[in-house]
Amino acid sequence: MPHSNHWIVPSLNLLASILLLISFAMLSRRRTQRLITLFAWQGLVLFTSTCLVAYSSGQKEMYYSAGLTLMLKVIALPWILHRLIQRLGAQWDSELLVNIPTTMLVGLVLVIFAFGLAQPISRMATTITRNTIGIALAVIFLAFLMMITRRKAVTQVIGFLAMENGLFFAATSATYGMPMVIELGIALDLLVGFFILGIFFFQIREQFDSLDLSHLEALKEE
Amino acid sequence: MDILIVLGLPLLGALLLALFGARRFAAELNAGMSFATLVAVVFLVLRVLRHGSLLALQEQFFVDSFNVFLVALTAFVGFTTALFSRPYMRIEQQRGRLGTQRLRLYHSMYQLFMAAMFLALLTNNMGLLWVAMEAATLSTVLLVSLYRTRASLEAAWKYFILCGVGIAQALFGTILLYFAAEHVLGRQGMTALLWTHLNAVKGQLEPRVLGLAFVFLLVGYGTKVGLAPLHNWLPDAHAEGPTPVSAVLSGLLLNVALYAVIRCKVLVEGSIGSYLPGRMLMGFGLLSAVLGAFFLWRQRDIKRLFAYSSIEHMGIITFAFGIGGPIANFAALLHMTVHSLTKSSIFFTAGHASQTAHTQQMDGIRGLVGISPTVGWGLMLGSLAILGMPPFGVFASEFLILTTAMREHPWTTPFLLIALGVAFGAIFRKVQPMVFGESDAPPLSHPPALVPVFIHLAMVLALGVYIPPMLAEWYRAAARLIG
Numbered sequence: 073m074p075h076s077n078h079w080i081v082p083s084l085n086l087l088a089s090i091l092l093l094i095s096f097a098m099l100s101r102r103r104t105q106r107l108i109t110l111f112a113w114q115g116l117v118l119f120t121s122t123c124l125v126a127y128s129s130g131q132k133e134m135y136y137s138a139g140l141t142l143m144l145k146v147i148a149l150p151w152i153l154h155r156l157i158q159r160l161g162a163q164w165d166s167e168l169l170v171n172i173p174t175t176m177l178v179g180l181v182l183v184i185f186a187f188g189l190a191q192p193i194s195r196m197a198t199t200i201t202r203n204t205i206g207i208a209l210a211v212i213f214l215a216f217l218m219m220i221t222r223r224k225a226v227t228q229v230i231g232f233l234a235m236e237n238g239l240f241f242a243a244t245s246a247t248y249g250m251p252m253v254i255e256l257g258i259a260l261d262l263l264v265g266f267f268i269l270g271i272f273f274f275q276i277r278e279q280f281d282s283l284d285l286s287h288l289e290a291l292k293e294e
Numbered sequence: 295m296d297i298l299i300v301l302g303l304p305l306l307g308a309l310l311l312a313l314f315g316a317r318r319f320a321a322e323l324n325a326g327m328s329f330a331t332l333v334a335v336v337f338l339v340l341r342v343l344r345h346g347s348l349l350a351l352q353e354q355f356f357v358d359s360f361n362v363f364l365v366a367l368t369a370f371v372g373f374t375t376a377l378f379s380r381p382y383m384r385i386e387q388q389r390g391r392l393g394t395q396r397l398r399l400y401h402s403m404y405q406l407f408m409a410a411m412f413l414a415l416l417t418n419n420m421g422l423l424w425v426a427m428e429a430a431t432l433s434t435v436l437l438v439s440l441y442r443t444r445a446s447l448e449a450a451w452k453y454f455i456l457c458g459v460g461i462a463q464a465l466f467g468t469i470l471l472y473f474a475a476e477h478v479l480g481r482q483g484m485t486a487l488l489w490t491h492l493n494a495v496k497g498q499l500e501p502r503v504l505g506l507a508f509v510f511l512l513v514g515y516g517t518k519v520g521l522a523p524l525h526n527w528l529p530d531a532h533a534e535g536p537t538p539v540s541a542v543l544s545g546l547l548l549n550v551a552l553y554a555v556i557r558c559k560v561l562v563e564g565s566i567g568s569y570l571p572g573r574m575l576m577g578f579g580l581l582s583a584v585l586g587a588f589f590l591w592r593q594r595d596i597k598r599l600f601a602y603s604s605i606e607h608m609g610i611i612t613f614a615f616g617i618g619g620p621i622a623n624f625a626a627l628l629h630m631t632v633h634s635l636t637k638s639s640i641f642f643t644a645g646h647a648s649q650t651a652h653t654q655q656m657d658g659i660r661g662l663v664g665i666s667p668t669v670g671w672g673l674m675l676g677s678l679a680i681l682g683m684p685p686f687g688v689f690a691s692e693f694l695i696l697t698t699a700m701r702e703h704p705w706t707t708p709f710l711l712i713a714l715g716v717a718f719g720a721i722f723r724k725v726q727p728m729v730f731g732e733s734d735a736p737p738l739s740h741p742p743a744l745v746p747v748f749i750h751l752a753m754v755l756a757l758g759v760y761i762p763p764m765l766a767e768w769y770r771a772a773a774r775l776i777g
Contacts, residue, residue: 192502193473212466219459228455235462242466246473251484254421258465261428265458268435272451279444288448 080128081200087121088204091241092183095214098234099179099221100172107230108153114237115145122244125201131248137255141240144259149233149266156270157226160277175221179214186210193246201245208245211238225276225283229269236262296338297355300365301412303331307405315398321380324401328369328376331408335369338362343764349418353488356418359771364553365415367631371545371638372408374746378642379404379538381740385649386536388739391441400440400536407433407542411550421487423554424461424468427518430547431457438535449530456527457518464514464554470507471561474499489557496564508562508571511555512578518551520605521612522582529589532601533654537645540597544604545638549630552608556615560776575616580709582609587713590720595654596644599724600637603680606717607633610710614695615776617702623773625694628761632687632754633680639750640676643669646742647728650735656724661733670729672747677725679754681718687757 094114101107119142126134190206197205215235219228236258243250250258273283280287307327311320339362342348347358357365383400386392392400410433414426431454439450468487475486478498485491492499513524520528532540559571586606593599611633614626646669651659663670679686682693692714699706761769 189506192506193470196477196500196503197473198477209466212462216459219455225451232455232458232462235459239462239465239469243469243472246469247476248481250421250469250472251487253484254419254425254487257422257425258428261425261432265428265432265454268432268454271436272439272447272454275439275442276447276451279442279447285451287444288451 080124084121084124084201085203087117087124088201088207088241088245091117091121091211091237092207092214095211095234095238096176096179098230099175099214099218104157104224104226104230105154107227108150108157111153111230111233111237112146112150114234115141115150118237118241119146121201121241122249125199125244125248128200129248133252134244134249136252137244137249140255140259144263145233145237148263152266152270153226153230156273160273160283175217179217182213182217183210186213197246199245199248204245205242208238208242211235211241214238223285225273225285228285229266233262233266295350296334296341297350297357297416299334300331300338300369301409301416303327303334304405304409304412307331308402308409311398311401311405315401316394320397320401321376321383324404325373325376325380327405328373328408331412332369332373335366339366349490353485353490354419354422355416356490357416358775359768360556360775361415361553363627363631363765363768363772364549365412367634368408368411368415368546368550371634371750372542374750375538375541375545375638375642376404378541378645378743378746379536381738381743382537382642382645382649384740385738396440399436403433403437404538404542407437407547411546414550415553418488418490419484420468420471420489420492420557423557424465427464427515427551427554428461430550431461431518434531434535434539434543434547437539438531440536440539441534443534445530446534449527449534453527453531456524460514460517460524462514463510463517467507467510467512467514467558470503470510471558474503474507474565489561492561493564496561497567499561499565501566504562504565505570508558508574511558511562512571512574515551515554515558516578519548519555519608519612520582521578521609522585522605525582525586525605528605529598529601532604533595533597537597537641537648540601540645541638541641544601544641545634548604548608549634552611552615552630555612556776559615563777569618572616572618575612576703576706577616579609579611579613579616580706582606583613583713584609584709587716587720590717593720593724594656596648596656596659596728597641597654599656599721600640600644600680603717603721604633604637606713607637607680610692610695610713613706613710614698617695617698618777619698619702620770620773621694622698622702623776624769625691625698627769627772628687628757629691629695632691632757635750635754636676636679636686636688639747639754640673640680642744642747643672643676646738646744647673650738651733652735656728659728660731661735662729665733665735665737666742668744668747669742672744672751673725674729675751676747677721679751681721682714685755685758686751687754690758 122138186209187206219231410430479486517524589602648654682688
C-alpha cells in the first residue's frame with residue numbers, strides 16, 4: 073500500500089457506518105423530500121469514501137469514478153428528482169408507514185445476515201476497506217427492504233437508487249472498483265433508466281391521477 | 295470487424311428510426327435494417343464456419359459454438375418479427391390505438407433492443423454482458439407501456455422494478471466474480487472479467503466466493519429468464535405490450551438471459567467442482583415447468599396463455615442444462631432454438647387472431663379458420679408444435695430431455711410428465727375452439743404477414759426430422775463447453 077496512513081482506515085469505517093445509518097433513516101422517513109436529501113447525503117458519503125480509498129491505494133481510476141458519483145448521485149439525480157416531484161406537485165406527499173418498529177427489526181436481522189454472508193469475502197480481500205463489505209451488502213438489503221415496504225412510485229425509485237449505491241460501495245470495498253469501461257456502462261444504464269422512470273411518473277400520473285402504486289394492482293392471477 | 299458491423303447496424307437503425315420513424319416508410323425501414331443485420335450475421339457465421347471460433351477487439355468480443363447459433367437465431371427472428379410487425383402495427387394505428395410518434399418510439403426502441411441483445415451475446419466481458427442485459431430491459435420497458443393503458447403501465451412498472459432489482463443482484467454477482475478473478479488474473483489489462491480468461495483459470499477461482507456469486511447471478515439473470523418464483527413480470531409484460539414485442543421477448547430475450555446464466559454456470563461449476571450449480575438449475579427449472587403448466591389452466595387471455603407456456607419451456611430448458619452432460623445439453627440447445635422459432639410464430643398468429651376478434655380474451659376469439667384460414671391453421675400448427683407433437687422439433691428435444699432425465703434422475707420424470715401432460719390438456723382445450731367453431735367477424739383490413747409463421751414452423755418441422763451437420767456440430771461443441 074503506497075500510503076498506509078493510520079487515519080484512513082478508521083475514517084473509512086466511520087463513513088461506512090454513516091452510510092448504514094442513512095439507510096436506516098431512509099427506512100423510517102415518510103416525506104419524499106427528506107428521502108431525496110438523504111439519498112444525496114448517501115451519495116456524498118460514497119464520494120468521500122471513494123476519494124479516500126483512491127488516495128490511499130493510489131488507484132488513479134478511482135478518482136474518475138468518484139467524480140462520476142459526485143456528478144450523478146450527489147448533484148444530478150437528486151436535483152432532477154427534486155424538480156420532478158415539484159412539477160408533479162408531490163413534494164409534501166407523505167406515506168402512512170404503519171409498522172416502522174417491525175421494519176427496523178427486520179432491517180437489523182438483515183444487517184446481521186449481510187455480515188454473515190460477507191465473512192468469506194472479507195477474509196479473502198486484500199483491500200484496506202475489506203471490513204466494510206458487510207456494510208455494503210447491508211445497504212443493498214436495506215434498500216431492497218425499503219422497496220418492498222413502500223407503495224409510492226418515487227420512493228421505490230429512491231430505494232432502487234440506494235440499492236445501486238450499495239452495489240457501488242461493495243465494488244469499491246471488495247475490489248477497488250470495477251474496470252472503468254464497466255463503471256461507465258453502469259452509470260449510463262442508471263441514467264437512462266432514471267429518465268425512463270421520469271417519463272413513467274408522468275404516464276402513471278396521467279392515467280391514475282396519483283403516484284400511489286396501490287392503484288397498480290389490477291393485474292393479478294385470478 | 296464483422297462483429298462491429300453486426301452491433302453497429304441495429305444502432306444505426308435505431309438512430310435512423312428515431313429521426314424518420316414518424317414517416318410512412320418507417321416499418322419498411324425497420325424491416326430493411328433488420329434484414330441488413332441478418333445479412334451481416336450470415337457473413338459472420340460463414341467466417342466462423344471457415345475459421346472456427348474467433349476473438350476480436352482486444353478479446354472484448356468473441357464468437358464460439360455456444361453463441362454463434364444464438365446470434366443467427368436472434369438476427370433471423372428479429373427480421374421475421376419486423377416483417378410481421380409491419381401490417382400488425384398498421385392495423386393498430388388504423389384503429390387509433392397508436393399515433394405516429396408512438397410508432398417512432400416503437401421502431402427506434404425495437405432496433406435498440408436488438409443491438410442490446412447482440413451485445414449481450416457477443417461480448418466476452420462479463421461486465422459488458424451485465425450492461426447489455428440491463429440495456430435490453432430498459433429498451434423494452436417503454437415498449438411494454440406503449441399503449442399507455444392502465445394495465446400496460448402497471449405491467450411495465452412491474453417489469454422495470456422486478457427486472458431492475460433482479461439485475462442489481464446479478465451486478466453484485468458480477469462484482470463477486472471480478473473479486474475472485476482479480477486474485478488470480480490481476481487488475482491489469484481488464485482480463486479479469488473476460489470469459490475466455492476466466493474459463494481458462496476457473497479451477498483456481500475461490501470456490502466459496504464463486505458459489506455465493508452464482509446464487510446472485512442465478513437469481514438476477516433468472517428473473518429475466520422468467521424462472522419461477524421470479525416470473526411475475528413475464529405474463530403481464532407479454533400480455534400488455536404490442537404483440538411483436540411479446541414475440542421478441544419470449545423468443546429472444548429469455549434465451550439471451552438463459553445464455554448469461556449458463557455462461558456463469560460453466561465458470562462456477564469449474565471452480566467449486568461439485569454439481570451444486572447444476573442441481574440449483576434443475577430445481578428452478580422443474581419448479582418453473584410444473585408451475586407454468588398449472589397456471590396455463592387458469593388463463594383467459596391468449597397472450598398470457600402463451601406467456602405461461604414460455605415459463606414452462608424455459609423451465610424445461612433450464613432443467614436440461616442442470617442435468618448437464620453431452621446429451622442433455624445438446625437437447626437443451628436444440629430446445630432453445632425450436633422454442634424460440636415456435637413461440638414467436640405463435641405470437642404472430644395470436645396477435646392477428648386477437649386483432650380479428652377485437653379482444654385478447656380467448657372466450658371472444660372463435661372460428662379463426664372460417665375468417666382467415668392462414669391465421670387459424672398457423673395457430674393450430676404452432677400449438678401442436680409447442681406441445682411437442684411429432685414430427686416437430688420440440689418433440690425431438692423434449693424426448694431427449696425426458697429420456698436423459700429418466701436415466702440420470704428418475705425421480706424427476708413424474709414431474710416432467712405431469713408438466714407436459716397438463717400443458718398439453720390446457721393449451722389444446724383452449725386453442726381448439728378458437729381455431730374451429732363459428733364466427734361472423736370480418737377479416738382484417740390489411741392482409742396479415744403470415745409468411746414468417748410458416749417459415750418458422752417449417753424450420754421447426756425440419757429440425758424435428760433432420761438437423762444440419764453444421765448445426766449439430768455447434769450443438770455438440772457447445773454441449774462439451776458447457777459440460
